[in-house]
Amino acid sequence: MTGEPPVHASTVAIRRRGEWAGVAILGPSGAGxxxxxxxxxxxxxxxxxxxxxxxxxxxxxxxxxxxxxxxGRIEARGVGIVSVATRPVARVLLAVALLPEAVERLPEPEFRRFAGVETPVLALDPRPASAVEMVAAALERV
Structure with missing residues (x-):
């Protein structure tokens, strides 16, 4: 691991096809x-x-x-810092860039480089209930 500064992102992972697949959720403070x-x-x-x-x-x-x-901890806005089930390390396969508005219906593929690795990016308005399903569907495509 390098001495690079941390990325402003929350990262989650799910087990699929026998491996842990990670998603980095990007956005400024308060973006969701x-x-x-x-x-x-x-x-x-x-x-x-x-x-x-x-x-x-x-x-x-x-x-x-x-x-x-x-x-091992996450901020639940309005509740405080809580402990949740964790995964200490995950391979990141997708980044999700949070936007404050609806996104283009059929956007061109986007990528961003992290630590020299080109990573697919999903632009997403996190407010709709379907945002969770959108992340899962996008992860299945990589």
Missing amino acids: KSDLALRLIGRGWRLVSDDYTRMWASDGALYATAPERIA
Whole structure:
């Protein structure tokens, strides 16, 4: 792992096809990163990191973990800091960029480079109830 600063992202993972697949949820403070992560956790996903994520590349793959001081906890706005089921490390296969408005119906594919690894990006308005299903569907496509 390099000494690069953490990425402003909450990261969650789900077991699929025998491996843990991670999704980094990107956005500024108040964009809904933790809220979307909590909804995914409610559907069986595991928290890797809330709000800040350490990322590094290994053998061409992107991995994520929590900075030690925040590991295992997530902020539930209006409730406080809570402990949830976690995954200490996950391979990140998708990034979700949170937007405050509806997104284009059929956008061109987007990518962002993290630790030198080109990663697909899903632009998403996190407010609709279907946001959880959109993340799961997008992950199935990578």
